[in-house]
Amino acid sequence: MATASPPLTPPDLRTADRPILWGVLAIGLVTALLLLWLLGDLVAAGIFIALFCSTVGLVVLYASRRSTSYTVSAPADIGLMSAAINDSGDAVAITDRAGRLICASRVYGEWFPGLPSPPGLAIADNGDERLAQIGRAAWRDGSASLDGLASGRGRLSATVMRAGLSEDHLVWRLRRMEGNDLTHQARRLVEGDGGVRLGAAGVMAAIVDGGGRIVSANRVFLQRALGDGNGDGTGQVLAHLLDDSRDLIRFHSEGANATPLRVIQVPLDDGIGESPTLFLLLDDAAALRPAVEAASGHIEALLAMLPLGLALAERDGRILFMNEAFRRAAGLPPGQPVLYPSDLVVKEDKAAVADAVRRFAAGQRMSGDIAVRLRYRADEPVALTIAGARGLGEAAALLSLKDNSEESRLKNQVAQATKMQAVGQLAGGVAHDFNNILTAIIGHCDLMLLRHRPGESDYDDIQQIRQNSNRAAGLTRQLLAFSRQQTLRPQILQLPDVISEISNLIKRLMGEQVKLIVKHGRNLGQVRADPGQLEQVIVNLAVNARDAMPGGGTLTIQTYAVSAAEVRRLNSDILPVADYTALSVSDTGTGIPPELLGKIFEPFFTTKEVGKGTGLGLSTVYGIVKQSGGFIFADSKPGDGTSFVIYLPVHRADPVTDAPPVPTKKPKQGELWGTGTILLVEDEDMVRAVAERALTRQGYKVLTAANGEEALEVLEAMAAEDGEVIDLLVSDVVMPTMDGPTLVRHAREKFPQLPILFMSGYAEEQLRRSIDLDRVAFLAKPFSVQQLAEAARDALVQNKG
CATH class of the missing domain: 3.30.450.20 (PAS domain)
Structure with a gap:
């Protein structure tokens, strides 16, 4: 207990002493008057009274300082x-x-x-x-x-x-505060059955906090240190219980002739101030060496059970023992021998690690961290903790290494997913802008071809421009496929039928040196996918396999059924439990190095020479598979070839959604001429100009608007007139100020039956999910003059039907 005195108040004269003071002063005054009467000398009387008053004042001041008490009684409670x-x-x-x-x-x-x-x-x-x-x-x-x-x-x-x-x-x-940390787990181990087992092996265990005080100890330690196995050693200073004179450690309670002790210090780093430490003490007498060696086996068994990576090293640094957690944290391959801690790190860190181990093993009882890069996991630095230990046998240093591989893997996955999402959004936006430009180029080429005949010099140049524009359009489709925004037209199909359609094409692509083997399993379920996009996936994988086999080899395309029970046995964190139809594309090529296997689906990543690959092949495959609801996995070893496996969920027939469509009467393929009034809304001037000329050439009357507000003004003007009406509204989806769907909602307030044809460079499925409108048709950009005319004709025919 500690107390503090209350504040003191200045002393004061007591009231009872004041009459005495006045009496003394009166006596002095009377004595001065008598002297004046007897001597008749006023100066002598004045000197007397001054000396008298001074003396009385000094006496009073001395008495008050000496007799007055400064103590004030403490509060009663x-x-x-x-x-x-x-x-x-x-x-x-x-x-x-x-x-x-x-x-x-x-x-x-x-x-x-x-x-x-x-x-x-x-x-x-x-x-x-x-x-x-x-x-x-x-x-x-x-x-x-x-x-x-x-x-x-x-x-x-x-x-x-x-x-x-x-x-x-x-x-x-x-x-x-008690927490679910390593210190708390160690306390439970020492105080529970673990402490009893250690005691049976002759090992005394105690946990000491950062201030050197005992937090917990097993019964054997309490019996040896305090003489009472049931005593309470909490709060006692460990150093006060031990005698380390003559470089030998003994218990004070056992005297100077007691058996010396060996001490092993295990830091329990919880990241809060000075870390607690687990002390393991064992008898070190030569007569007890067999028991000590037996206890050493128990210590190693104990260290092997701890989740923290631990290793023991002797004085010259040679490793004597390491647990499995230490091997995992160091990234050691199975069966890889390690003689010294410096064998775990890169060349640049070998000298620093060897020097630190020697310093701590030479007798220092404190621990320290050193930042190193591991030899088998050199991607990022880790902290290696080294502590001096008076351990078992030849052990003189304790090494600790935490396994951060899972944490690092999760961080990398989150960073990769964030990066892929950002690149996908960028790719989608770039593809949308390019689609507008390519629409204008292709449209102008079509209009120019209508005025030229084959054989003319300009005709071939225009055709070349159109072909290059179509190639650029294919590149934008790859970007949209990577960003999962391309237009898919899924159908219910069987994978063997898709493979048979392109098997001849694949044979021609493979050449004479590559052997093609196609195998199909039984009881394959139907899948729902776009056959054209699925063909592109197979061709891309086959071409990559051919490039990986420059000297020839075997390409195997196989389909097989995967039941939900088999998926469950795979125990995959990515693949949901369901029935799948799998497509495997395997080759016997050079394989993919492990450091590159995680990057193959990234956009613009390629191992080919400059000019021989865009790096969009596998990223396009990945985007198509994911947009189709499937999953793709890659397995490869250098020299053993590569295998890509695609899992597509089995489609269960729905009598409503899978019912065959009602046949409608369609005009003949060449009937593109039409009549009626079309309102064309497009914010891009070049696209609007091409579309206007293309529709006008087909016989339509075309009204144009640059944005949604201008289009509403045109519709209001048409509604005010009794004669002419709008037969079709052709509009872009993404426009500034007012987008296409908002325009359509306002337009149908006055024209409920107005047919709509949307033009967009984004995916049709994505737009249909976000646009809740009926009687709406879509035309993907870039489009040709003929495709625009066909889309307008079909929209008008469906509205009349």
Whole structure:
């Protein structure tokens, strides 16, 4: 218990002494008058009275300083408060309104030597300021609390409460926070059956906090150190229980002739201030060496069970033992021998690691961290903890390495997914803008071809421009496929039928040196996919396989059924449990290195020479498969070839959605001429000009608008007239200010039966999900003059039908 005296008040003269003082002064005055009467000398009388008054003043001042007591009795309830808080296991302190310490518990004095008054405690991370904040909150609200204070005694929680008869005191209570960390697990191990088993093996175990005080210990340690196996060693300083004179460690309670001890220090780093340490103590007498060696086996078994990667090294640095967690954290291949810690790191870090191990093994009892790059996982630096240990046998150093592979893998996956999403959005936007440009180029080429005949010099040039534009359109489709925004027209189909359609094409692409083998399994379920896009997937994989076999080889395309039970046995975190039809494309080529296998689906990533690949092949395959609801996996080893497996979910027939469409009468292929009035809305001037000329040449009357507001004005003007009406609205989907769907909703308020033809460079399926409108047709950009005429004709025919 610690108490602080209350403030002292200045002394004052007692009221009872004042008459005596006045009497003494009166006697002095009378004596001065008598001297004046007897001597008749006024100067002598004045000197006498001055000396008399001075003497009386000095006497009074001396008496007041000597007799007046400065002590002020403490409040009546201080003793009660001290007795109440002294038995608490928490650190308790009481302060007055001025912030002075009035009373403190014994634990508070042990935790904070010198009895500083809260909030002036030595706590890291601005702990004093945080304590001051809850103190002010307690004066205002009556109570306040705070968790997570980092100190040398672990993580603390603080509670402050206003108390007292006049509520002019604060009661501060600080306690340790128990967490699900390595220290807590070690305490459970030492205090439970693990501590009993260690004791049976002759191993004494104790956990010591950052201040050197015992937190927990097994019964064997308590019996040897305190003489009582059921005693309480909590709070005692470990160094006070041990005698390390003459470089030998013994228990004080056993005397100078006791058996020496060996000590192993295992840091339990919880990241809070000074880390707690697990101390393992064993007898080190030569007569007990067989028992010590047996205990060494138990220690290694114990270290093998801990989730932290641990290894023991002798004085010259040779590794004696490492647990499996240490091997995983170091990234060691199975069966790879390691003789020295320097064998684990890259060449640049070998000298630093070897020097650190020798320094700590030479007798230093403290631990330290060193940042290194591992030999088998050199992508990022890790922290290697080295601690000196008076361990078992030849062990002199303890090495600790945490396995961050899973955490790093998850971080890389999140970063990769974020990067792919950003690139996909960029690719979709770029493809949309390119589609507008290509629409204008292809449209103008078509219009120019109508005025030229084959054989003319300009005709061939125009055809070349059109072909290059179509190639560029194919590139934009690849970008949209990667970003999963291309227009798919899925059908219910069987994978063997798709493969048979393109088998001859694949044979021609493979050449004479590559042998093609096609195998089909039984009971294959139907899948729902776009046959054209699926053919592109197979051709891309086949071409990549051919390039991986420059000297020839075998390409195997196989289909087989995968049941839900088989998927469940795969125990995949990515593949949902369902029935699938799988497509496997395997080759016997050179294979893909492991460091590149995770990057093959990234856009613009290629291992081919400059000019021989765009890096969009596999990213396009990935986008088509994912947009079709499937999954694709790659497995490869250098020299053993590569295998791509695509899982497409089996389609279950729906009598409503899968019903055959009602046949409608369609005009002949060459009947593109039409009549009627079309309102064309397009914000791109070049696309609007091409579309207007193309529709006008087919016989339509075309009204144009550059945006949605202008189109509504045209519709209102048409509604005011009784004669002419709009037969078809052709509009872009994405436009500034007012987009196409918003325009259509306003237009159908006055024209409910108005047919709509949307033009867009984005995916039709994506637009249909986001546009809740009926009687709407879509035309994907880029389109030719003929495709625009056919789309307009079909939209008008369906509306009339």
